[in-house]
Amino acid sequence: MSEMLVFDRAAVRRNRDRAAPDWPNHDFLVAEAAERLLERLEEVRRSFPLALDLGCHGGTLAPRLLGQTGVERVVQCDLSPAMARQAATNGQPALAADEEFLPFAPESFDLAVSLLSLHWVNDLPGALLQLRRALKPDGLFLGVMLGGDSLHELRASLILAESELRGGAAPRVSAFAELRDLAGLLQRAGFAMPVADRESLAVTYADPIKLLRELRGMAAANALIERPRGGLRRDVLARTFEIYAERFGTSEGRLPVTFEFLWAVGWAPHAEQPKPLRPGSAAARLADALGSAEQGSGVPVVPPDKH
Numbered sequence: 001m002s003e004m005l006v007f008d009r010a011a012v013r014r015n016r017d018r019a020a021p022d023w024p025n026h027d028f029l030v031a032e033a034a035e036r037l038l039e040r041l042e043e044v045r046r047s048f049p050l051a052l053d054l055g056c057h058g059g060t061l062a063p064r065l066l067g068q069t070g071v072e073r074v075v076q077c078d079l080s081p082a083m084a085r086q087a088a089t090n091g092q093p094a095l096a097a098d099e100e101f102l103p104f105a106p107e108s109f110d111l112a113v114s115l116l117s118l119h120w121v122n123d124l125p126g127a128l129l130q131l132r133r134a135l136k137p138d139g140l141f142l143g144v145m146l147g148g149d150s151l152h153e154l155r156a157s158l159i160l161a162e163s164e165l166r167g168g169a170a171p172r173v174s175a176f177a178e179l180r181d182l183a184g185l186l187q188r189a190g191f192a193m194p195v196a197d198r199e200s201l202a203v204t205y206a207d208p209i210k211l212l213r214e215l216r217g218m219a220a221a222n223a224l225i226e227r228p229r230g231g232l233r234r235d236v237l238a239r240t241f242e243i244y245a246e247r248f249g250t251s252e253g254r255l256p257v258t259f260e261f262l263w264a265v266g267w268a269p270h271a272e273q274p275k276p277l278r279p280g281s282a283a284a285r286l287a288d289a290l291g292s293a294e295q296g297s298g299v300p301v302v303p304p305d306k307h
Contacts, residue, residue: 005122009079009098011223012120016057016080019219023058023086026217029259032201033115033144034061036261040142041069048111048140052077054099054131055117057219059087066092071111077102078117080219102130109135114143119176120223128189128264138270141191147198147260148176153248154211154240154257161239182264191266192273199261204254208241211257 019026047070053061056076065071076087076094088094097103099114099121112131121127131141162168179198186194205211215221232240244255267273 005225007120007122007223008225008227009100009120009122009223011227012219013079015216015221015223016078016219017082019217020058020080020082020086022217023060023083026214027058027060029201029218030057030060030115033261034064036199037061037113037115037142037144038064038068040263040265044069044140046070046140049073050109051075051111051113052104052109052134054102054112054114054143055079055120056087056094057083057115057117059090059092059094061113061115062087062092063090065113069111075109079120083219099127100130102127102134104134106133107136107139110139111135112139112141112143114141114145116144116146118143119145124177125185125188128185128191128266132190132266132268135268137268138273139268141186141264141266141268143264144261145264146176147262148178149200149258149260150176152258153244153255157240157244157247158236160243161236165233165236165239176260177262179262182262186264186266189266190269192269193265193267195263195265197263199263201259201261202256203259204250204256206254208244208255211255 049070049072051065051071051074053065053074053076056062056078059076062074062076065074074092076084076092077097077099078084078087078094079096079098081096084094084096095103099118100123112135114131118124118127128141135141179196182196183194186196205214245253248256250256
């Protein structure tokens with residue numbers, strides 16, 4: 001377990017517990033991520049009978065996942081017992097469990113997916129390692145988490161408002177993962193053929209209060225360990241909205257909100273998976289494949305000193 005604790009996991013669970021009863025009215029971001037995940041799965045010519053939905057929230061993904069790429073059953077898992085109960089209403093089994101302490105036997109699943117949940121864990125390398133162990137050989141992990149560009153408009157406006165009115169800014173918006181680190185984390189966890197990429201989603205709100213209520217409704221309220229325990233002062237909140245409109249508002253008077261999706265893909269190792277060739281072992285020339293003449297670099301090759 002990492003000694004660096006960023007998130008209060010009990011607060012993450014409480015936020016999800018509170019959001020569970022009204023989850024279907026606030027699941028638009030997870031639903032959008034689910035559609036994009038299904039599009040990616042369509043490109044995989046494989047069958048995955050048993051799938052794990054890690055961090056399932058209220059069960060948005062499972063009904064969409066059934067039947068895709070041969071998925072016959074989805075085991076749903078969430079940190080929040082209330083979210084797990086909500087998810088179970090879609091007909092697929094659900095349990096409450098911590099992403100950092102998975103209760104599954106090794107080589108249990110053909111497929112593991114995770115939508116917008118893993119950016120809330122403290123020990124992401126450990127969670128990925130456990131996910132890889134829970135996959136059968138040649139099983140696939142496909143997950144998405146929020147990236148560092150998410151909510152940058154709100155974060156900048158809050159920092160400016162608090163600095164202006166209080167002489168300093170408290171940590172109120174989570175720090176998110178960075179794309180440059182993600183493929184390395186997958187490789188470190190033992191995944192084969194790791195791939196990471198990013199997408200952006202932009203939405204707008206007419207009312208800034210609705211944005212804050214939406215974030216709470218999707219269980220995205222502040223859960224940093226060092227978060228201030230008191231709420232925002234009214235003058236700070238009002239100034240935040242003013243700065244937001246001044247710096248980022250559209251000509252129609254709406255407030256843009258950016259969400260960055262970081263996608264992570266990796267396979268549990270298997271002996272028959274393709275492996276990279278050793279340097280110098282190529283059996284064909286690039287020039288032949290391109291139908292062109294091979295040209296030298298103009299730099300003389302000096303044979304190595306054998307003495």
